[in-house]
Amino acid sequence: MSWITKVRNGIPFLPKRQSEDQLWHKCKKCETMVFTREWEENGFVCPRCEHHDRIGVNARLAMTFDDGKYETLPSPVVREDPLKFKDSKKYVERMKQARAKTGARDALTNARGKIDGHDAIVGVQDFNFMGGSMGIAVGASVVAGLRAAIDDRLPYILFTAAGGARMQEGILSLMQMPKTTVALAEMREAGLPYIVVLTDPTTGGVTASYAMLGDVQIAEPGALIGFAGQRVIEQTIREKLPEGFQRAEYLLEHGMIDMVVHRHDLRERLGRLIAYLAPEAKVA
Structure with a gap:
């Protein structure tokens, strides 16, 4: 290393060169x-x-709430690694890596803030956290978000992104499907709206439960939405599936969802829906 390089690197106010991958x-x-x-x-x-x-939780929440301001709700405490699962790596090690990577405790985070002036509680599923997989903690977070919305008489908006149930928790992960469905029934009994925003990808047991039970089903353009993978379906029915099968636009055309909304228009559209479905959520 030359003397000029040493001097340049030692000056604190000179920014480091960005790599090509960063630029x-x-x-x-x-x-x-x-x-x-x-x-x-x-x-x-x-x-x-x-x-x-695909985007992370913090970016999603900042885009959704007015002025990017929100309060994160505490994550429920659940039993971790109930099956003492190990494949090529221990489940607890995978959890540590996912937490270090995302900064979150698990794959779903709830927050409270304003959307177009309306109070709302929003849940965001993070695909970066073990593929957004649905385990005990995710199920508990969905229920906690719904219960908080019921207590405060607010709408609950859930952004889904998942590869399905979390295999490391076995049947316990699948039990989150009926658990969240029961909590959604409580939400409906309270007369409060539940809005789902399907993002890429939303698949497996998540699609088979709370992801497709919204009062309004929104999807981002091009989002992959389905239960089983396209290859599995083709091998099962022995037919070639249509072009764009399981994409948001195909589902809209066939009546599976209500609308496809560009990310730039999403906050305004959510605000309009809240104003119509829960006008009391407006704070003067």
């Missing part, structure tokens, strides 16, 4: 290279082809 983002759909800052400022949507990329 550029390659779109997964059109493969166009765009500036990372441009991509992030566009809501993690490709400015060329409008591909909606």
